Amino acid sequence: MSSASYSKFQVKNFDPRTLTWWKSKRLQIDMDPPYQRRGRLWSTADKAYLIDSILNGFDVPKIYLADFTWSDSKLNKRRLPYAIIDGKQRFEAIFDFFDGDLVLNADFVLRSDPALKLGGLGYRDLQRQFSAVAEEFDNFHLHVMSVFAETEEPINDLFVRLNRSKALTGAEIRNAMGGPVPEMLREIASRDFFIENVRFSVTRGQDLNTAAKFLLFESLEELQETKKSTLDKFVQRAKAAPSAERSNLELAARRVVDVLRDMESVFLPKDQLLASAGIVPVYYWLVRSLSPKQQNRLRAFLVKFEDLRRKNRELLKEKPDSDKIDGQLVEYDNYNRSTNDQLSHVGRFRILKERFGD
Known part of the structure; x- marks a missing residue:
C-alpha cells in the first residue's frame, strides 16, 4: 500500500x-x-x-x-x-x-x-x-x-x-480489509434471505462469511474451497484487481442476489433446514442449478432427504452390518464433516442433485 x-x-x-x-x-x-x-x-x-x-x-x-x-x-x-x-x-x-x-x-x-x-x-x-x-x-x-x-x-x-x-472472526477481519468485496458482501448479507430465512446466528458475521462463499462460487463459476485463508485471499486480491475484474465481481454479486431471491421463495422463515451455516452454500448451488418449476418442490425433497439421513444414521448405529444401510447417505455424512473443503461441496451437491432427479 x-x-x-x-x-x-x-x-x-x-x-x-x-x-x-x-x-x-x-x-x-x-x-x-x-x-x-x-x-x-x-x-x-x-x-x-x-x-x-x-x-x-x-x-x-x-x-x-x-x-x-x-x-x-x-x-x-x-x-x-x-x-x-x-x-x-x-x-x-x-x-x-x-x-x-x-x-x-x-x-x-x-x-x-x-x-x-x-x-x-x-x-x-x-x-x-x-x-x-x-x-x-x-x-x-x-x-x-x-x-x-x-x-x-x-x-x-x-x-x-x-x-x-x-x-x-474471519468475517469480521475481512469486513475491515477494504476494497470492493466487503461492500458487496454487506449488500448481499442485507438481503431478506439472511434476515428472514436463515436460522443460524449472524451476530459474529456468519452471514458475511456465507455471502463470501456465494460470491467466490459465482466469481469463478464453480464450487470452491471456502476455508478462511481462501476467502481472505479472495478479498485481498480484489483490492488490487483491474477494472475489468472488478466489473466481473459486480456481475457475480448481481447473480448472487438473483439466486437469493429464489432461495427466499424456497425456504421458510427461520427454516430448520438452514440451522447450520455449513450446508447453505451447497443449497445455494443446488437452487442455482434448478428451474423455477423444480425449485417449487425442492424444500419438500430436502425435508424428506434429512429424515432419511437421520434414520440411516440410527440404523448404522444400531445395526452396522445391516444391508439396508444407504451407502450414499453415509458418503454424504462423511462429506458433511469438512464443510469448507471443495471435495465436500462438490460431493454433497452431486448426491443431492442425483437424488432430486429431473
Missing part, C-alpha cells in the same frame, strides 16, 4: 467530555460503520459490570472515534460528526443505563460507601434516591481518541489492530 494512503492519518486525545455530554451527542455518532462488529454482543451482566467500573472509579479502556468535524470527508457516508471505530459495546452499555434498559448487578458494591444498597437499581433510581452517585456517573470522563483519516484503509487497519486480542 502506498504511503499516500496514509498521508493524513492522525490519532489524538479527544477533549475531555462527561458521560452526560456523550449522551447528548449519541445521535451524532454513527454506531454501525462498515468495519464495525455487530452490536449487542455483550451480556447484560457484562454491560452492568462496565457501569460498576465507572461508578467505582476504575479505568475504562479507550474508545476510538473517526472524527469528521475537521473536514467534509468522503468516508462520512451518513453525514454525522463521528463514527465508532472501537468501543461500540461500551457506548451501548452506557446509553442503555441512561435509558433505563440496564440496572446494576444484584451484588454491586460501591467502594466509597459499601453500606449503600444499590444492587438492582437503575439510573433513574439513583437520581431519585442517591443523587450524588448519579452525579458521579454523569460526570465521569471517558478516555476517547479522535481518529483523522482521508481514506478507509488506515481506519480499517486500526480497527483490526485494536481487536487483535479479541478473537475477531
Whole structure:
C-alpha cells in the first residue's frame, strides 16, 4: 500500500467530555460503520459490570472515534460528526443505563460507601434516591481518541489492530480489509434471505462469511474451497484487481442476489433446514442449478432427504452390518464433516442433485 494512503492519518486525545455530554451527542455518532462488529454482543451482566467500573472509579479502556468535524470527508457516508471505530459495546452499555434498559448487578458494591444498597437499581433510581452517585456517573470522563483519516484503509487497519486480542472472526477481519468485496458482501448479507430465512446466528458475521462463499462460487463459476485463508485471499486480491475484474465481481454479486431471491421463495422463515451455516452454500448451488418449476418442490425433497439421513444414521448405529444401510447417505455424512473443503461441496451437491432427479 502506498504511503499516500496514509498521508493524513492522525490519532489524538479527544477533549475531555462527561458521560452526560456523550449522551447528548449519541445521535451524532454513527454506531454501525462498515468495519464495525455487530452490536449487542455483550451480556447484560457484562454491560452492568462496565457501569460498576465507572461508578467505582476504575479505568475504562479507550474508545476510538473517526472524527469528521475537521473536514467534509468522503468516508462520512451518513453525514454525522463521528463514527465508532472501537468501543461500540461500551457506548451501548452506557446509553442503555441512561435509558433505563440496564440496572446494576444484584451484588454491586460501591467502594466509597459499601453500606449503600444499590444492587438492582437503575439510573433513574439513583437520581431519585442517591443523587450524588448519579452525579458521579454523569460526570465521569471517558478516555476517547479522535481518529483523522482521508481514506478507509488506515481506519480499517486500526480497527483490526485494536481487536487483535479479541478473537475477531474471519468475517469480521475481512469486513475491515477494504476494497470492493466487503461492500458487496454487506449488500448481499442485507438481503431478506439472511434476515428472514436463515436460522443460524449472524451476530459474529456468519452471514458475511456465507455471502463470501456465494460470491467466490459465482466469481469463478464453480464450487470452491471456502476455508478462511481462501476467502481472505479472495478479498485481498480484489483490492488490487483491474477494472475489468472488478466489473466481473459486480456481475457475480448481481447473480448472487438473483439466486437469493429464489432461495427466499424456497425456504421458510427461520427454516430448520438452514440451522447450520455449513450446508447453505451447497443449497445455494443446488437452487442455482434448478428451474423455477423444480425449485417449487425442492424444500419438500430436502425435508424428506434429512429424515432419511437421520434414520440411516440410527440404523448404522444400531445395526452396522445391516444391508439396508444407504451407502450414499453415509458418503454424504462423511462429506458433511469438512464443510469448507471443495471435495465436500462438490460431493454433497452431486448426491443431492442425483437424488432430486429431473
